[in-house]
Amino acid sequence: NAGVTQTPKFRILKIGQSMTLQCTQDMNHNYMYWYRQDPGMGLKLIYYSVGAGITDKGEVPNGYNVSRSTTEDFPLRLELAAPSQTSVYFCASSHGRDSGSPLHFGNGTRLTVT
Amino acid sequence: EDKVVQSPLSLVVHEGDTVTLNCSYEVTNFRSLLWYKQEKKAPTFLFMLTSSGIEKKSGRLSSILDKKELFSILNITATQTGDSAIYLCAVEGPYYGNKLVFGAGTILRVKS
Numbered sequence: 001n002a003g004v005t006q007t008p009k010f011r012i013l014k015i016g017q018s019m020t021l022q023c024t025q026d027m028n029h030n031y032m033y034w035y036r037q038d039p040g041m042g043l044k045l046i047y048y049s050v051g052a053g054i055t056d057k058g059e060v061p062n063g064y065n066v067s068r069s070t071t072e073d074f075p076l077r078l079e080l081a082a083p084s085q086t087s088v089y090f091c092a093s094s095h096g097r098d099s100g101s102p103l104h105f106g107n108g109t110r111l112t113v114t
Numbered sequence: 115e116d117k118v119v120q121s122p123l124s125l126v127v128h129e130g131d132t133v134t135l136n137c138s139y140e141v142t143n144f145r146s147l148l149w150y151k152q153e154k155k156a157p158t159f160l161f162m163l164t165s166s167g168i169e170k171k172s173g174r175l176s177s178i179l180d181k182k183e184l185f186s187i188l189n190i191t192a193t194q195t196g197d198s199a200i201y202l203c204a205v206e207g208p209y210y211g212n213k214l215v216f217g218a219g220t221i222l223r224v225k226s
């Protein structure tokens with residue numbers, strides 16, 4: 001059982017470049033999330049989705065976009081990379097709000113923008 | 115604004131010591147508090163607490179919630195080097211989608 005899988009593990013981007021961080025889960029979870037983690041700052045929610053076709057902004061959505069065309073996949077798009085987007089990005093999933101289930105995290109993508 | 119504050123920010127102990135990590139929160143319409151352990155990669159779930167005064171226990175780790183005073187503690191007894199990690203506290207409010215508000219974490223280092 002793979003759980004939550006993120007690719008790539010590492011990436012270096014130049015300012016202004018674009019990229020997509022991939023996330024897929026095989027647990028049939030309805031809820032999926034993208035967090036970023038900066039040193040000493042904890043995890044901040046970027047976007048989340050409660051099911052295929054439904055997405056919504058989290059705490060720090062600027063500079064990012066998401067889509068959710070299937071239950072399994074929740075890619076995160078950076079259109080014009082900026083140094084402030086240097087961070088570690090975690091994708092997570094859960095059964096849903098009322099199930100009492102905690103988040104299951106992927107192993108993260110370390111992104112550097114120079 | 116919802117807020118989760120963890121203390122201390124970092125801690126160095128020797129194997130065998132007991133440690134207490136703190137988490138205080140200000141969240142509208144609190145639903146649950148969760149503890150995660152993060153080693154090199156993904157955070158892994160430790161405990162979910164929803165009721166005051168009921169201790170959750172797993173081996174040498176235990177946690178309790180005080181909803182009146184708005185805090186939780188995570189205790190680790192007889193620490194081992196494998197307990198070295200970042201411990202994250204997160205609180206769930208009433209938001210659609212069970213979004214979590216995370217604290218900055220406590221970095222624990224256990225020396226042999």
